Amino acid sequence: MRDVTADNITDVFMSYMGEGIDPRLKEVLGSLVTHLHAFAREVNLTHEEWNQGIAFLEAAGAISDKERHEFVLLSDVLGLSSLVDMLHSRPEGTSSSVLGPFHISGSPPLAVGGDLRKDFDEPVLLVEGIVKDPDGNPIPGATLDIWQTAPNGLYSSQDPDQDTYSFHGLQTVGADGRYAFTSVRPVEYTVPSDGPVGDILRACGRHPWRPSHLHFIAEAEGFRPLVTEVFPEDDPYLDQDTVFGVRKDLVMRYEEMPAGSFPAEGFELSGKVDEGYLRVRFDLTLVPRD
């Protein structure tokens, strides 16, 4: 095309696509570039702003490595990661939410009723619920990969003072679909804000905080895997999670249980908790595979 203009350049771009191109690639890239061009026209993007954008991408590339994923963080704080999650959630199941960068593979087995709190001093948190299908039937043999922050706000992978699998466990539920474990309250924390994405947050007058949450990956044969998080209703950042992870059905409540009421059996800590404790009940609903 020897007469490319601001009006026809999107069509020219599309016309460059070869005949053998994968149809889905054409659809995805075509839509992406159509929106990119529409954005530039809409705001009348200047050369200086374009330069700032290129400098941002180069800085995000430069700070990235195997441990630091600045482009993932960018997608998270722009809401793209959560949007992709939501587009593929099913209304009949528990909502999915962001995996985040702190999941590690190979969590040790955690028996139903097992304990993650170990030697930490914080009040005991008892979490339990049923893993079930959309009709309410329990799913025997479902597995739950569970992880959370320690009381200092750090995941084990961020904290040299914690064991590798501190606050990580893999639980397999029995015939009744029931999961249960003890732990401590996870705490709110900030996403990494010392890089280019942090600069964006500051320029936008945004904070880097996430509300506290428990992570789950629930899997069972014949069901779609569920990656999700649950959040306490009293968290100060519940309405402003900087990565947009909160869904209405993922909000849970800590019940304050009185001293002397800890279950006498069924838990690793049974017989060892005299004081009051917190209890969460949260069921997880998995959706059958198509």
Added chain:
Amino acid sequence: MRDVTADNITDVFMSYMGEGIDPRLKEVLGSLVTHLHAFAREVNLTHEEWNQGIAFLEAAGAISDKERHEFVLLSDVLGLSSLVDMLHSRPEGTSSSVLGPFHISGSPPLAVGGDLRKDFDEPVLLVEGIVKDPDGNPIPGATLDIWQTAPNGLYSSQDPDQDTYSFHGLQTVGADGRYAFTSVRPVEYTVPSDGPVGDILRACGRHPWRPSHLHFIAEAEGFRPLVTEVFPEDDPYLDQDTVFGVRKDLVMRYEEMPAGSFPAEGFELSGKVDEGYLRVRFDLTLVPRD
């Protein structure tokens, strides 16, 4: 917002912007994210595709350094760079076109009529024209920064066999606004295609070629600087420049001039060219500053 959904997440994103935010940043980032979300919804972007996108950005970051600007190249082949150029071109002046990565500062002075061909054997190319305002008046004292490929398709900065300023010159026009120099035909070449952007071109069935061109940066006091390129009408890639740089008014023609007709004076090569040569006449129109 504790009930983020695929439908409201763009509004939630906008609601996170602080009160003190720069209004232009809010406009630009708001539009960018609105389009990003619309894109994801439109194509129902999958987690796998999202992963591919993140991997692409990380690979583009990893290959980038002070010399290699993969994100600029990405912007070029997606048409964004040219679109920004066109959005800020004025219809009353010569169109702007991409600067490209091969401009270098500090080009040596090139007198009107001076020569860039030096010891190269290719046929002489004579380029001349007037630097003028939109009313056709010459602009005395305008400067032209001129650069192009050598006959091997390489710019001096890419080619250890060329001097630093080979095929680079800075010309200041006189009272008549006329510029003139001799050189050789620039040749078509490919953008770097050994990185992630090259992978995109291949997946799209696109080639990495640019049509041959002469680069100019024209500047004069009281006028907007003009960054542009001119392309010969017979170039095989004129209708498919992989970076979308061709504009209708930037197409020029090589006139084949007969042996013995080279100007007898006014050129560094006057008296030294007996054979036929090529001639290009191309005027450059600058637009007054606002």
